[in-house]
Amino acid sequence: MSVETNKQMVKSTWEAFVKGDIKTAFANMSDEVSWLIPGNLSNLSGLRKGKAAILEFARNAAKTFPNGLQTQINRIYGDGDAVILELTNRGKLANGRDYENEYCFVFEVEGGKIRRVREYVDTQKAKELMS
Template identity: 40%
Template sequence: MAGAPGQRDCRRVGGARPPGRQEGDRLFLAEGFFRFFVRDVTVTFHGLCVDGERVVVEETMTATPANGRHYANDCCFIFGLREGLIHRVRASMDTARGHRMVFGEVRAAG
């Protein structure tokens, strides 16, 4: 099942990430984030739940992308800890909504 245009297809095959996905995420966070979101980046935290070696954070991020549109999206991050350090991060957000805020409405072909 495909997502919205431009949305990553995060389906897993056999429970494993597709090759290269993790490196792409790392590069975006380390190098591309502040080129994409150029100003007014704000994170508002709504909830925090800690259960052993699992931490769940609910937040809303607002920002101005390079094209000047307004971006606001709710996110949920699940951090897996090992010996007090983060060893895994999973994120969930409304990627179709984010796509509309950055690129506008997508019109159906035909």
């Protein structure tokens, strides 16, 4: 796949994921997909392997944001099989607080499917807002 095709596929996958359209999002992911959030927060950080583990994480995240998230994609970069999304997520937390945080996602594409995701976010800020 070309870099532009990878960028468009990742963007549409992210948009589907945020809307809760898991079927569309997962159609673009390898069966062996992994999703890593570096850090040491037990409910957020860690490595999730496979669609089932990612789905469980997404369902828990949906409970944290009962009205969903609004995503603003600020930039999208592509180089070879890597696509980087810089974005801002905003929403109302289940605890009533407003949430806004900056994210950087690195997607690795293999064979036309997303194989690895690395999510970089200020986990300390997220923890403070969620507690």
